[in-house]
Amino acid sequence: MITIGIDLGGMSAKAACLAAGTLTEKARVVTSKEKTPEKTAKDLAALAREAAVRGGIAFDEIDAVGVGSPGVIDGGVVVQWSNFGWKDVKLAALLSEILKKPTFVLNDANAAALGEAKYGAGVKYDDCALVTIGTGVGSGIVLGGKLFTGYRGAGTELGHTVIRAGGLPCPCGRRGCFEQYASATALIRRTRERMEQDRASRLWELAKTTNDVDGTTAFRAASMGDAAARETLDGYLEDLAEGIADLVNLMRPQAVILGGGISAEGEALLDPLRKKVNEKLYIPAERVPFQIVAATLGNDAGIYGAAHYASECVK
Amino acid sequence: MITIGIDLGGMSAKAACLAAGTLTEKARVVTSKEKTPEKTAKDLAALAREAAVRGGIAFDEIDAVGVGSPGVIDGGVVVQWSNFGWKDVKLAALLSEILKKPTFVLNDANAAALGEAKYGAGVKYDDCALVTIGTGVGSGIVLGGKLFTGYRGAGTELGHTVIRAGGLPCPCGRRGCFEQYASATALIRRTRERMEQDRASRLWELAKTTNDVDGTTAFRAASMGDAAARETLDGYLEDLAEGIADLVNLMRPQAVILGGGISAEGEALLDPLRKKVNEKLYIPAERVPFQIVAATLGNDAGIYGAAHYASECVK
Structure with missing residues (x-):
């Protein structure tokens, strides 16, 4: 074929x-x-x-x-x-x-999920989900080796499940969608907000103006030991973990594959995220195996x- | 057989x-x-x-x-x-x-979902979910006519997905779980809290003390035209809708079946709930059909x- x-x-x-x-x-x-x-x-x-x-x-x-x-x-x-x-x-x-x-x-999000499931980070798992962190939060889910889309393709919109009902407005019309807290856009917003509050942060060494902030800025400053960056990342990862834990408590795939530019951060992202997600699982990974891994196929x-x-x- | x-x-x-x-x-x-x-x-x-x-x-x-x-x-x-x-x-x-x-x-929640799907309110649907409102919030999901449980039975815990991260503590260890806002226990708590704030409410005609409140009290007082009861119910149904919309945006069944004592409220519950859920759907029911119906098999x-x-x- x-x-x-x-x-x-x-x-x-x-x-x-x-x-x-x-x-x-x-x-x-x-x-x-x-x-x-x-x-x-x-x-x-x-x-x-x-x-x-x-x-x-x-x-x-x-x-x-x-x-x-x-x-x-x-x-x-x-x-x-x-x-x-x-x-x-x-x-x-x-x-x-x-x-x-x-x-x-x-x-396209489903295609990426199927690709990672069959040829990338998910080859070991019959049931896995790809969560792509970008401008928004995309998701695709493979169950029993087959793409799951919900009735007439209308499901797998993890980005538009709420983690803070009544919270930040989302273009979809809801308030408090996961996407508003866990996208790369959200990380950049959170980094900028923190910079405004903390003029002494080393974030300012990496970004001369808040317009220079990107999805890597907080990770780089945190690795330099900057407390403001660490707190920003911690808050971001806590929210990212909320939405992933919701997906897992509801659908319990064997693995969640993280995609998007952020997945290049490797263990600096995955290690704290695994801990935070596991604390939020109804049945933790020690009881029923569950993995968080980085996507491997990129674009x-x-x-x-x-x-x-x-x-x-x-x- | x-x-x-x-x-x-x-x-x-x-x-x-x-x-x-x-x-x-x-x-x-x-x-x-x-x-x-x-x-x-x-x-x-x-x-x-x-x-x-x-x-x-x-x-x-x-x-x-x-x-x-x-x-x-x-x-x-x-x-x-x-x-x-x-x-x-x-x-x-x-x-x-x-x-x-x-x-x-x-x-047991999965058994109830399979029962409703095959012999009750879900017989018309290949994909449906039962959401049972009781002491907690139970859920079971049938996909393609088969029970879906997640890997090794560890999924379908809708009650333990958050709608308010960092909110009310849940015995599961998370804060802000759907169950804490949408269970019958939560409705009773909300009704009691409102009574304490509003001594003139007709809720006091139906419950002599806050200990007499049950899951029907707010519905009964609202049907008598009591504003406090209506507001209490509206807030409760809004939160119930958040969790149901999350389930639907992620898994998009054709129907959600509501179970538990509350489902006896019929259209006084279902009509406002349908409107609230539909407003929160990424793809509304006008685009891809979606139903909310009451369970029919009871216990x-x-x-x-x-x-x-x-x-x-x-x-």
Whole structure:
């Protein structure tokens, strides 16, 4: 079985062939919300063909194509992708008509979760969840080796479960969503707030102005022994642990895989996080094994997952 | 297929036969933590035999026995039942040795969920969750028609997901658990607190002292038009909606079934709750159908579910 995985994003789409568990060289195309869905489908079709060329694989040998797309996906249809203004775009049908190949679409966070579960940090686990810390908090869940999406793809929105009802407003309309406290955006906000309060903090050595703060600033200052940075991180990790513990108390996967730029912090992130999560588990890891690990596939997770999804769907 | 379902509780155990989708007359036995697990197993075996007699079914015709038990259950073993001080009790093995029948054990909240899903309010849905409002908040989840328990039975603890991190202390060790805000115990506490603040409330007509408050008091006073009761209920339902919306945003079942005494309040409960939950859904019910309904099997749900579980396990 040889499939093509496409990772569709707001700035670009990337694609590669998955053959014998290995990704071939990637191809890339620019995407834009100015393009119609039909034009985007044409671009993605050309991208898939280029991925086959780069992979040294005749397009005839491709069994199926998978696309990880932002938005709510239901049965090959992009029901809604707000950033691109897409509503009920029949992306699978558009692509398969051009490519004459079975084509399947899944949500991009789900694709990344499936990729990590099958080819990355989750290969040892039948049940695992990917929690991606970025601008928001994304999540995807694999149960019994299969992608779990909830009814008609409407589930796995961990970022939009509350940890502080009535708290910070979220664009989704709720107040107190996990995403508002645990995203990289939230860590940056918390770091900036702390800097404003503490002019003597070494955070100011790493960021000349609060605009220079990024998701690594607090980690770097904490490793220098800065108390303000340590407290900021501790508060952030406490909230990150709340949402992860909620996921685990409810769904109890064998492992949670942490993705996003923050996962590069390694044990400086994972070690305290494991302790905090375990304290919050109804049944701690000593009783029923549970792991927190860092994602290993980086930006390729979605391509792996989309290609794997196509192979599962077509077989 | 004819199976026996046993609902094991801290005060009593009840059992009945499930034949052609119908429960026969129930049998009952007193339970006590003073009895050893072996003695309890003997009592449950006698109870199963009595259930067959009451059902007019020869015990030889019974295909399997299912037990819904409190505590954490893993592979027929009661890993921990705190109230009874049970640890690693091989309940399925103890019972099957006496009865010479295949015997299966599942958690009691899961048994109730499976019962409602298969024979009660959830028969129309492949994916549904039972949320039981009582002393605590119990939950059980059925996905694709099968019981979902999380890895080694350690999941579906909705009551121990936080809605107010750092909030009210919970016996589980966390602060701010959903259970502390949405259980019947929490409604009673909230009603009492409001009474103390508002001596003119008609709540005082229904409860002479705060000790007389129960889970119905606020509903009854609200129906009389009492503003204090209405506000109390509104705050309670808001928090109940937070936890239910978290469950739905994460797992997106087709329906949530509300169980426990509170479900007898009918539309006075369900109508405002549906509105509040829908406002908090990442994908509202207008986009992807979602229902909140009242449980219909009452105290029999666990017997139905345990008997059904046995039939699923043995076939």
